[in-house]
Amino acid sequence: MDNAENRGRQSRLQPPQVHAASAITGPTTACLQAISDSQNNARAQPTGIPQKRPHKGSVSQPEQKRKTLAEKAGEPLKPANPPMNGNLVRASSVKGSSMTSLAASRPPTSSRHAPPGSFGRSIGPTTRPTSTGRAPTSMGFVSPNTRPRGLTRTRPATSMAHREMEEEGQVRSGKGTEFPPVFPSRIPQSHKVRNAARQYSVISQSQSGIHSILEPSKCLEDVFLDNQPPENVQEGRVSDVPKDSSLPIKYCRDEAARGTPSQPADAQRPPPTTPTTPPTVTKFYAAYESAKAKTKSWSTLKASAFRNYYLCKDSTVTSFTVSDVDNRINQLDSEVKAMKETFDLTLADKQNMEAAISAEKRKVYDLEMERQHLMDHNSQLKGQLDLQRQENSSLQQEKQSLVFDLEAEQRRQKYAIEDRQREHKHEVDEIRHQFKGELDRLVREHGEALETLERQYHSKLADEHAQNSKELQELRSKLGAEQQDLNLELLKKEREIQEMRSQTEVLKSDLDREHTLKTALQQQIAEMTTTSMTLEERLRGLRAKIDFLESDNKQQADSFASMEARLQEALQIAEEARQKLIKEETERRVLFNKYQELKGNIRVMCRVRPVLDSTEGEEARIAFPDVKTSSQIDVTGPEEKSSLGAISRKVLPFEFDRVFDPSVHNEEVFGEISQLVQSALDGYNVCIFCYGQTGSGKTYTMSSADGMIPRATHMIYDTITKLQEKSWTYTMEGSFVEVYNEELHDLLTPGRESDKDSRKRPEIRHDDVRKQTTVVNCKTVALDSPERVEAMLKQAQNNRSVAATKANERSSRSHSVFILKLVGYNSATGERCEGTLNLVDLAGSERLKHSQAEGERMRETQNINKSLACLGDVIEALGRGSGHVPYRNSRLTHLLQYSLGGNSKTLMFVMVSPLEAHLKETITSLRFATKVHNTHIGTAKSTKKLGSSTPDSGR
Numbered sequence: 001m002d003n004a005e006n007r008g009r010q011s012r013l014q015p016p017q018v019h020a021a022s023a024i025t026g027p028t029t030a031c032l033q034a035i036s037d038s039q040n041n042a043r044a045q046p047t048g049i050p051q052k053r054p055h056k057g058s059v060s061q062p063e064q065k066r067k068t069l070a071e072k073a074g075e076p077l078k079p080a081n082p083p084m085n086g087n088l089v090r091a092s093s094v095k096g097s098s099m100t101s102l103a104a105s106r107p108p109t110s111s112r113h114a115p116p117g118s119f120g121r122s123i124g125p126t127t128r129p130t131s132t133g134r135a136p137t138s139m140g141f142v143s144p145n146t147r148p149r150g151l152t153r154t155r156p157a158t159s160m161a162h163r164e165m166e167e168e169g170q171v172r173s174g175k176g177t178e179f180p181p182v183f184p185s186r187i188p189q190s191h192k193v194r195n196a197a198r199q200y201s202v203i204s205q206s207q208s209g210i211h212s213i214l215e216p217s218k219c220l221e222d223v224f225l226d227n228q229p230p231e232n233v234q235e236g237r238v239s240d241v242p243k244d245s246s247l248p249i250k251y252c253r254d255e256a257a258r259g260t261p262s263q264p265a266d267a268q269r270p271p272p273t274t275p276t277t278p279p280t281v282t283k284f285y286a287a288y289e290s291a292k293a294k295t296k297s298w299s300t301l302k303a304s305a306f307r308n309y310y311l312c313k314d315s316t317v318t319s320f321t322v323s324d325v326d327n328r329i330n331q332l333d334s335e336v337k338a339m340k341e342t343f344d345l346t347l348a349d350k351q352n353m354e355a356a357i358s359a360e361k362r363k364v365y366d367l368e369m370e371r372q373h374l375m376d377h378n379s380q381l382k383g384q385l386d387l388q389r390q391e392n393s394s395l396q397q398e399k400q401s402l403v404f405d406l407e408a409e410q411r412r413q414k415y416a417i418e419d420r421q422r423e424h425k426h427e428v429d430e431i432r433h434q435f436k437g438e439l440d441r442l443v444r445e446h447g448e449a450l451e452t453l454e455r456q457y458h459s460k461l462a463d464e465h466a467q468n469s470k471e472l473q474e475l476r477s478k479l480g481a482e483q484q485d486l487n488l489e490l491l492k493k494e495r496e497i498q499e500m501r502s503q504t505e506v507l508k509s510d511l512d513r514e515h516t517l518k519t520a521l522q523q524q525i526a527e528m529t530t531t532s533m534t535l536e537e538r539l540r541g542l543r544a545k546i547d548f549l550e551s552d553n554k555q556q557a558d559s560f561a562s563m564e565a566r567l568q569e570a571l572q573i574a575e576e577a578r579q580k581l582i583k584e585e586t587e588r589r590v591l592f593n594k595y596q597e598l599k600g601n602i603r604v605m606c607r608v609r610p611v612l613d614s615t616e617g618e619e620a621r622i623a624f625p626d627v628k629t630s631s632q633i634d635v636t637g638p639e640e641k642s643s644l645g646a647i648s649r650k651v652l653p654f655e656f657d658r659v660f661d662p663s664v665h666n667e668e669v670f671g672e673i674s675q676l677v678q679s680a681l682d683g684y685n686v687c688i689f690c691y692g693q694t695g696s697g698k699t700y701t702m703s704s705a706d707g708m709i710p711r712a713t714h715m716i717y718d719t720i721t722k723l724q725e726k727s728w729t730y731t732m733e734g735s736f737v738e739v740y741n742e743e744l745h746d747l748l749t750p751g752r753e754s755d756k757d758s759r760k761r762p763e764i765r766h767d768d769v770r771k772q773t774t775v776v777n778c779k780t781v782a783l784d785s786p787e788r789v790e791a792m793l794k795q796a797q798n799n800r801s802v803a804a805t806k807a808n809e810r811s812s813r814s815h816s817v818f819i820l821k822l823v824g825y826n827s828a829t830g831e832r833c834e835g836t837l838n839l840v841d842l843a844g845s846e847r848l849k850h851s852q853a854e855g856e857r858m859r860e861t862q863n864i865n866k867s868l869a870c871l872g873d874v875i876e877a878l879g880r881g882s883g884h885v886p887y888r889n890s891r892l893t894h895l896l897q898y899s900l901g902g903n904s905k906t907l908m909f910v911m912v913s914p915l916e917a918h919l920k921e922t923i924t925s926l927r928f929a930t931k932v933h934n935t936h937i938g939t940a941k942s943t944k945k946l947g948s949s950t951p952d953s954g955r
C-alpha cells in the first residue's frame with residue numbers, strides 16, 4: 001500500500017459520533033484511543049484483530065450486509081460480550097491457537113472484570129490504579145519499556161498487543177495468531193498478497209511453535225486501512241470485540257472507505273507513517289504475484305461465480321474465461337482440500353492448545369486454590385496475630401496497672417516503714433532515757449557499794465599485808481640466814497674443789513714429775529745402790545776404822561762431808577746423762593731419716609707365698625740364689641720353642657731390696673718394714689702397698705691377723721710407750737677406705753651409706769702446707785688401744801666382704817687403703833711431728849692384660865688398669881725427678897699424693913704366686929716391680945740392671 005492512498009483514505013475517516021462514543025464503555029473508548037494513537041504514530045502498530053470466523057470447510061462465508069455508521073448508531077447498544085479474561089489473552093500467545101479457538105474456549109462465565117485476587121485480575125483490562133508504575137503480573141505482560149500512561153487512563157483491552165508491538169517493532173511482524181483467510185474482492189491485490197503471505201506465515205509459524213496474538217491485528221490493520229474490513233472484525237483487541245460488534249470505529253472506517261463525509265480527522269491526527277513491509281511478506285508477495293498471474297482468470301471467474309461483490313463498481317474484472325472452468329474448479333477443489341488440511345491441522349493445534357490451556361487452567365486453578373489456602377492461612381494467622389496483639393495490649397495494660405499498684409504499695413510501705421521508724425525512734429529514746437536514769441542510779445549505788453567494799457577490803461588487805469609482811473620478813477630473815485649459810489658452805493665447797501683441782505693439778509704435775517724423776521731416780525737408785533754397796537763396804541771399813549779411831553771424832557766428820565759431796569756429784573752426772581739421752585733421740589731421728597733416704601725413698605720387696613696344698617697345681621720353678629742378702633729371685637720362664645724346634649725355658653732373675661721366700665713369715669717381713677713405721681712415727685708420710693695377681697698373698701701380708709697393719713699398730717703402740725720416757729706423746733687416728741671403679745668408699749661406715757647418697761661420699765682434701773691428705777665424709781677412729789685397731793680391721797673386712805658378696809670378688813677388684821695418722825708432741829723439747837702411714841692392698845693385677853671381661857667387669861678392669869698404670873706413671877715421674885707428677889690421673893694416686901713423693905717413703909711389695917699356672921702373671925708382676933725398683937732415687941741399687949738370663953737345660 002502506498003502512503004498517498006492511505007493518507008487519502010484516512011482523511012476521509014469520520015470521527016465517531018458523540019452519542020456513539022458516549023455509549024462506549026471506558027475500556028472501549030480507551031481501546032479506540034489506543035487504536036487511533038497507534039495508527040497516527042506508526043502503521044507498524046496494528047490495532048485490529050479479525051473477528052472470529054467460522055471455518056466449516058468453505059473458504060469464506062458470504063458477508064452480511066454491512067450497515068452504515070448511522071444505522072449502527074441508531075441501533076440500541078448490544079450488551080458487550082464478556083471481555084476476554086486472562087485465560088483467553090494468555091491463550092492467544094499459545095502456539096498454534098487461533099482466534100476462533102480462543103474465542104471458543106473462552107469460558108462463558110468469565111468476566112472482564114475478574115474478582116479481586118483472581119488470576120484474571122493480573123492481566124484483565126480492569127481499571128488501573130493511579131500509580132506511575134505498573135506492577136508486574138504473573139503472566140509477564142509488563143515490559144520494562146512500558147511507556148508512561150496517564151494516571152486516570154483506562155487500560156484498553158488491546159494495550160497488550162500495542163505494548164508488544166511497541167517493544168518488538170516490526171521484527172515480529174511475521175508472527176501472529178492464525179486467523180481465517182480473508183478474500184475480500186475489494187481489497188487491492190497488494191493487500192491480498194500481503195494477507196496471503198501472512199496467512200502462510202501464520203500457518204507455518206503456528207506449526208513451528210511461534211505464535212502471537214499481535215500479528216492478526218497488524219494484518220487486519222494493513223488490510224482495513226485501505227478497505228472495509230469484513231464484518232465482525234473490529235479494530236483493537238479481539239477480546240474487546242463482540243462477535244457482532246458494531247462499534248462506531250468500524251463504521252467510521254466504512255464511511256471513510258465509501259467516501260461518506262465525516263469529521264475531518266487529518267487536522268487532529270498526525271499523518272500516518274509508511275508501514276514497513278516485512279521481508280517475509282515481501283517474499284510471499286512475490287509468490288502471490290506469480291500465482292495471481294496464473295489464477296487471474298479463475299479469480300475473476302470465482303468472483304463472478306460466487307461473489308457478486310466483485311461485480312461492483314470497483315471490480316476490476318474485465319474478462320471471463322469460460323472454457324477453463326472445469327480445470328479451474330479442479331484447482332479450486334485442490335486448493336480447498338489444501339485449505340481443509342490446513343484447517344484440520346489448525347484444529348488439531350487448537351485441540352492441543354485447548355488441552356494445554358485446560359492443563360494450565362488446572363494449574364492456575366491449583367495455584368489459585370493454593371493461594372486461596374495460603375490467604376486463608378494468612379488471614380488466620382493475621383487473626384491470631386490480632387488476637388495476640390489484643391492480648392498483649394491487655395497484658396500491657398494489666399502490667400501497667402500492676403506497676404502502678406506496686407508503686408503505690410511501695411510508697412505505702414515506705415511511708416509505713418518511716419512511720420514505724422519514727423515510732424521506734426521515739427520508743428528507743430524513751431527507753432534509753434529511762435535506762436539512762438536507771439543506769440545512773442545503779443552506777444551510783446554500785447559505786448557506793450564498791451567504795452564500801454573497797455574500804456572494807458582495803459582495811460582487810462592492809463591487815464593481811466601487814467601480817468604477811470611480818471611473816472615474809474621473818475621468812476626472809478630466816479631464808480637470808482639459811483642462804484648465807486649455804487653460800488658460805490658453797491664457797492667453802494668451791495674453795496675445796498678449787499683446792500682439790502689445784503692439788504690434783506699439782507699432784508698430776510708432781511706425779512708426772514715424780515714419774516719422770518722416778519725413772520731417773522731408779523737409775524740413780526741403781527747407781528746409788530751400787531754406790532751404796534760400795535759405801536757399805538767402805539762403811540764397814542770405816543766402822544772398823546771408827547772402832548779403831550773411836551777416840552778421833554774430827555776425822556769422822558771429814559769423812560761424812562766427803563761422802564755427801566760424792567753423792568751430789570753422782571746426781572749431777574745422772575741428770576747430765578738424761579739430757580744427753582734426749583739429745584741423742586733427736587739425733588737418732590735425724591740420722592735414721594738420713595739412713596732411710598740413703599736406702600731409697602722407694603723400695604721394692606718381693607714375697608713368694610707358699611703352696612697351700614697339692615691341689616693348687618704344679619709349682620713354678622722359682623729360686624732364691626742370694627742366700628746372704630736375700631735380694632734376688634730367679635723365675636724359670638715358660639717353655640719357648642726355638643727355630644730348630646728345641647724347647648727351652650729361660651731363667652729370669654729379678655733383684656729387689658729384699659726377696660722373701662715362701663718360708664718367711666710375716667714377722668720377718670715386718671722386721672724389714674718396721675723402720676718405715678718408725679719413720680711414720682718420726683713425722684714422715686709412709687706408703688706401703690702390695691702389688692700382685694689375685695691369690696698371691698696381698699691381703700694375707702697386709703691385713704691378716706699378724707699382717708703388716710696389726711704389727712705396725714702394735715709396734716707403734718710399743719714405740720709410743722717407749723717414747724713417752726723421752727717426753728713424747730702421740731695421738732693415733734685410723735681410717736679405712738676403698739677405691740672401687742674410681743670412687744672412694746668408706747669401709748668403716750656400716751651399711752655403706754656413702755654409696756647411696758652422693759653427698760656423703762668420701763672426698764679427698766689436700767693440705768699443701770702441711771703436706772697432709774684428709775678424706776672428708778670418712779669415719780676416723782681414734783686408735784688409743786691395740787684392741788681398737790683389731791676391731792677396726794674386723795669391721796673393714798666385714799664391710800668389704802658384704803660388698804664382695806654382692807659384687808663377686810670385690811676384694812680382688814678394689815684397692816683398700818688403711819690410713820694411720822700419727823701426731824706426736826715432745827713436752828720436754830716442744831717438738832711436734834705429724835706423719836701418715838698408708839697401707840695399701842691393691843686390686844689384682846692379673847686383669848691388666850688377660851681379662852676378657854664385658855659390661856660391668858670391663859668397666860672394673862678398665863678402672864683397675866687405669867689406676868695401676870697411673871701408679872706406675874707416678875712412680876716413674878718421681879724417679880725421673882719430673883716437675884709434674886700425674887697424681888690426679890687416678891683416684892688412688894690422688895689419695896696417695898703426699899705419700900708417694902717428696903719426703904715420703906714408699907715401699908712396694910710385689911707378691912708372687914708359687915704356681916706354674918700363674919707363671920705369666922708372676923713374670924709380669926716382677927717386671928713391673930723391677931721397673932719401679934729401677935726408679936729408686938739416691939740409691940746405688942737404683943742403677944742396677946737385670947742380669948742376663950741363664951738358659952735352662954732343655955727337656
Ligand SMILES: Nc1ncnc2c1ncn2[C@@H]1O[C@H](COP(=O)(O)OP(=O)(O)OP(=O)(O)O)[C@@H](O)[C@H]1O
Nearest residue numbers: 609610693694695696697698699700701811812844
Ligand atoms: N705367706 C703365706 N703363708 C701362708 N698362706 C698364705 C701366704 N700368703 C697367702 N696365703 C694364703 O693364700 C691365699 C690367698 O691369699 P690372699 O687372699 O692374701 O691373696 P690376695 O692377693 O690378697 O688375693 P686377692 O687379690 O683376691 O685379695 C689365702 O688363703 C692366704 O691365707
